[in-house]
Amino acid sequence: xxxxLSVLGVLLxxxxxxxxxxxxxxxxxxxxxxxxxAATEFNVxxxxxxxxxxxxxxxxxxxxxxxxxxPKAVFITDGNEWEMTASTKHTPPPMSGSxxxxxxxxFVALPTACLKAVLNAETxxxxxxxxxxxxxDLPLSSKELALWKRKIxx
Numbered sequence: 001x002x003x004x005l006s007v008l009g010v011l012l013x014x015x016x017x018x019x020x021x022x023x024x025x026x027x028x029x030x031x032x033x034x035x036x037x038a039a040t041e042f043n044v045x046x047x048x049x050x051x052x053x054x055x056x057x058x059x060x061x062x063x064x065x066x067x068x069x070x071p072k073a074v075f076i077t078d079g080n081e082w083e084m085t086a087s088t089k090h091t092p093p094p095m096s097g098s099x100x101x102x103x104x105x106x107f108v109a110l111p112t113a114c115l116k117a118v119l120n121a122e123t124x125x126x127x128x129x130x131x132x133x134x135x136x137d138l139p140l141s142s143k144e145l146a147l148w149k150r151k152i153x154x
Contacts, residue, residue, distance in 0.1 A: 031138060032138075032141075033138055033139055033140065033141040033144070034059075034126050034138040034139065034140055034141070034144065035140075035141055035144055036138075036141075037061070037136065037138055038059050038060060038061040039059065039060040039061075040057070040058065040059045040060075040144075041057070041058040041059075042055065042056075042057055042058075042144075042147070042148050042151060043055060043056050043058075043151070044115075044151045044152055044154075052112065052115060052152060053112070054109060054110060054111070054112060054115070055109075055110045055115055055151075055152070056107065056108065056109050056110065057073070057075075057106075057107075057108045057110060057126075058105070058106070058107055058108075059105070059106040059128070060103065060104070060105055061103075061104045061105075061106075062101040062102070062103055062104075063101060063102055063104065064100065064101050064102070065102075065132070066092070066102060067104075067130040067131055067132045067134065068088065068090040068104060068130065068131045069086075069088040069090065069104045069105075069106050069128060069129070069130060069131075070088070070128070070129040070130065070131055071085060071086045071087060071088045072084070072085060072086055072128070072129060073086045073106060073108045073126065073127065073128050074126070074127040074128075075108075075110070075114060075118075075124060075125070075126055075127075076124065076125040076126075076127070077114070077117040077118055077120075077121040077123075077124050078117075078120075078121050078122055078123060080117060082110075082111075082114045082117065084108050084109070084110065084111075084114075086106050086107060086108045086128075087106075087107040087108075088104065088105060088106055088107070089103075089104070089105040089107075090102060090103070090104055090105075091103040091104075091105075106128055115152055118148055118149070118152060119149055119152050119153070121145070123139055123140075123145070124139065124140045124145055124148070125137055125138065125139045125140075126138060126139075126140070
C-alpha cells in the first residue's frame with residue numbers, strides 16, 4: 001500500500017510539473033508574427049460614396065493566468081508610432097466546462113491618418129500590454145500586411 005501511494009504521489013507531482021510548464025509556455029509563448037500569437041481581425045468601414053471612413057482592429061488572446069490587457073495599443077508603421085486607446089474585455093475561465101483559459105479581447109479604432117500610413121508601410125508592428133508588465137511586440141506577416149492594404153484600397 002505504501003509503495004502504491006509513493007508511486008501515485010510521484011505521478012501526481014510529474015503531472016503537476018508538466019501541467020504547470022505547459023500553462024507557463026502558453027502564457028509566455030514566442031511567435032514570429034502577430035497571427036501566430038493571437039487571433040486577429042481587421043475591418044475597414046466606408047461611407048456611402050465608398051471612401052474609407054476608418055478601420056478597426058480586433059484581437060483575441062487566450063491565457064491560463066489572470067493577466068488582463070491594458071486598454072492601449074501601439075501600431076508602428078515603418079518606425080512611426082501610432083499610440084491608440086483601446087477597449088478591452090477580460091473573460092475569466094468558467095467554473096465548469098472544458099475551457100480553463102481566460103479570454104482577452106482588444107478592440108482598437110484606427111484613425112484615418114494611420115490608415116494612410118498603413119497603406120504605404122513596408123512593415124507594421126503591433127504592441128499591446130498586459131497588467132502584469134508583459135509587453136508583446138510583433139510584426140504583421142507579409143500575408144496579413146497585403147490583406148490590410150487590399151481592404152483599404154478596395
